[in-house]
Amino acid sequence: MSQTPNDPAGSTQQFQQWAYQQQGQPEKGAKVNVGLIAGVVAVLALVAIIVVALMISM
Known part of the structure; x- marks a missing residue:
């Protein structure tokens, strides 16, 4: 039995769900490096x- 990769672009519903989840996450590049x-x-x-x-030494 072959396994297919979990591709979020596989169907419209999967892609929309993936895109909606990505909107709530902050950007990683916006974090200040202390x-x-x-x-x-x-x-x-x-x-x-x-x-x-x-x-002073002069």
Whole structure:
């Protein structure tokens, strides 16, 4: 017995149900990456400390 893949485009009703379910889910790309922001802040703080240390030593 062969199994057919579960294709949401297989029938109109299945596709409409699949499309309706997708509307309620938030986009994955809209999420803010907290780790990236924390990394950028850490790098900026490190650069600021280095600049201040170089200015004091002169």
